[in-house]
Ligand SMILES: Cc1cc2nc3c(=O)[nH]c(=O)nc-3n(C[C@H](O)[C@H](O)[C@H](O)COP(=O)(O)OP(=O)(O)OC[C@H]3O[C@@H](n4cnc5c(N)ncnc54)[C@H](O)[C@@H]3O)c2cc1C
């Protein structure tokens with residue numbers, strides 16, 4: 001299928017050219033359009049080309065300074081998760097002359113809404129309707145299967161577009177840095193989630209759910225609750241969701257009956273939200289254990305609850321669950337144990353199965369108030385106990401990865417920014433921004449927040465961009481014209497990168513829905529790169 | 539069924555009206571009232587002629603209440619909302635910018651509204667646990683916050699005023715800290 005791209009605003013004649021299955025209108029008789037074409041045709045280095053089209057655009061500028069504001073503002077957003085789509089939506093709305101392209105490394109859009117949000121949370125995924133409406137705006141293009149850092153570099157993108165907004169999320173994991181972390185049977189929650197959600201990078205994960213009846217989940221945030229719930233929930237209830245079929249089969253045969261949810265702090269500090277907690281506590285025929293002694297609160301805890309409605313409500317739910325606890329599990333009943341005030345000290349290797357995890361040694365902690373921040377942090381006490389298990393899921397947070405040429409705060413795992421404007425790396429004290437470069441979503445704030453958080457986050461970034469455009473910082477005399485999508489597609493075509501437009505994602509979407517309808521699921525996800533690309537290119 | 543037809547048609551009419559060059563897009567209550575009257579008369583012509591009598595009469599009986607949305611810049615939009623319709627649906631039918639990421643299924647909190655008058659807040663049924671769970675995560679939560687998709691028009695709510703929270707102003711880079719509640 002072909003995509004017809006919108007041409008420049010002055011209504012020139014556009015000759016059609018094809019790249020990667022896209023057909024787009026290449027502007028004729030325009031200095032900068034020609035530059036874009038030459039860019040691809042000659043396969044020149046981006047710096048050289050940058051010079052050429054900057055020179056040409058200066059020429060062009062002299063002729064048409066008056067039509068300054070009618071020029072398209074070419075915007076590239078990297079990442080098609082909530083942050084990317086909300087940024088695109090707000091940009092299109094705020095700037096009638098903006099043309100917004102989203103590139104994503106996957107052939108499928110929507111980021112963690114597709115690959116993170118649990119299969120039994122279909123309501124949360126309804127937001128993709130809104131994102132799909134954005135995708136059908138004629139000033140918008142989705143360009144899938146394009147990876148920033150390998151298909152195209154950041155400096156190339158910045159030369160091709162006036163504005164680049166990075167919203168590529170957080171695709172690695174925080175680590176404990178304790179001995180034994182590399183044993184088999186230990187996975188990050190991110191990988192486990194990608195596995196049950198059919199992300200093509202983890203479709204072969206094959207976590208061992210059979211050699212033991214116990215799993216330990218480290219961390220007590222919502223992701224920890226998601227993975228614990230997936231392990232404990234009757235598979236019959238999962239069978240009608242969009243869970244990956246391989247994961248459903250493995251969970252069907254799983255021997256895991258007991259899950260420990262381990263947090264380094266107490267029930268007042270548990271990072272989950274009431275909604276997720278209520279859900280897991282409500283699983284049918286589940287035995288729940290919380291030690292009463294862990295529910296005792298200090299005056300600092302009371303203060304914390306007074307100032308946070310979430311903390312108070314989460315604590316109340318945990319207390320209520322503890323008080324309605326029965327004396328013990330009935331035979332064969334599934335069990336969920338909340339373990340507070342414990343942090344892993346090392347992972348224990350199995351005697352029988354070398355290289356495989358057999359347990360976690362935990363150090364007991366107490367809370368100390370940090371004098372500077374007032375936050376209660378966990379401090380080890382030197383007392384240890386051990387939990388035996390055959391599966392460990394580390395759910396202590398995601399972490400963003402940098403790309404070449406991008407200022408990056410390795411400590412916080414984010415791009416240093418002020419309201420979305422990327423701060424330059426410089427030794428001096430002066431604050432300097434990277435012109436035309438912005439961030440949004442988890443890459444900007446760190447890996448926390450629900451889908452809606454990214455809406456407000458994107459609004460803030462777009463407000464910064466708008467301010468900079470008004471000030472003339474973005475489109476100035478030497479950046480008047482940028483080739484945008486046409487230039488990008490030329491470069492990608494030269495590199496033989498097969499891009500996936502939104503219409504091709506819709507083929508995947510239809511095929512997944514068709515396959516799902518055969519087995520009573522809303523969709524059956526295509527889980528391998530080959531399958532995804534085969535259907536997209538069909 | 540009726541509501542959905544109404545909304546489709548309504549959306550079309552509103553779209554049509556907003557495209558008219560003579561009608562400004564600024565949001566004065568007056569303009570909205572005018573727009574709304576147009577919408578209704580048009581609807582009666584086009585829709586009722588093709589619908590059976592029972593539905594027709596059902597509609598005439600349908601009571602409407604007046605609801606005012608107050609934007610973050612203080613601009614006011616007053617609309618008529620049929621009894622039984624949620625504030626989210628009503629906002630969307632009238633082009634009021636209220637997000638509704640999960641389309642009313644209580645899974646997003648983007649439809650957050652603030653009831654401006656405590657008396658009206660007290661007239662509403664108490665939020666369910668599920669609504670409170672989502673309100674926990676709403677930006678700029680206040681004592682009289684509710685989710686727009688859960689507030690349903692009823693006769694005693696006539697005159698309701700709802701503020702749309704100013705999201706951006708409440709958002710800090712280092713994470714939003716909700717005000718003690
Ligand atoms: C397991 C899990 C479950 C969750 N469940 C819920 C829930 O139920 N409800 C809720 O409200 N929130 C939920 N969240 C939170 C929500 O998903 C996030 O707040 C949100 O997705 C973050 O948006 P983002 O756009 O910053 O990142 P992401 O959604 O991660 O999007 C990043 C995008 O960038 C792409 N990308 C990455 N690297 C590159 C590259 N180099 N080049 C090009 N593209 C790249 C990725 O493919 C991806 O599409 C959940 C989060 C997780 C981890």
Ligand SMILES: NC(=O)c1ccc[n+]([C@@H]2O[C@H](COP(=O)([O-])OP(=O)(O)OC[C@H]3O[C@@H](n4cnc5c(N)ncnc54)[C@H](OP(=O)(O)O)[C@@H]3O)[C@@H](O)[C@H]2O)c1
Pocket residue numbers: 174175176218219220221222223224226263264265269270271272273276343378395396397398447448449450
């Ligand atoms: N249904 C939903 O709405 C939903 C579902 C899934 C995810 N999400 C959202 O997605 C975001 C990410 O979720 P998340 O669970 O990955 O992150 P999170 O909420 O930040 O939780 C991280 C957990 O890991 C712990 N932790 C971090 N570092 C640790 C260390 N070194 N040692 C021991 N424990 C450590 C934290 O404890 P401390 O508090 O002690 O640091 C906390 O319990 C959250 O904002 C979440 O709300 C939402």
Ligand code: FES
Pocket residue numbers: 626637638639640641642643644645646647648649672685686687688
């Ligand atoms: S629209 Fe999502 S909670 Fe109301």
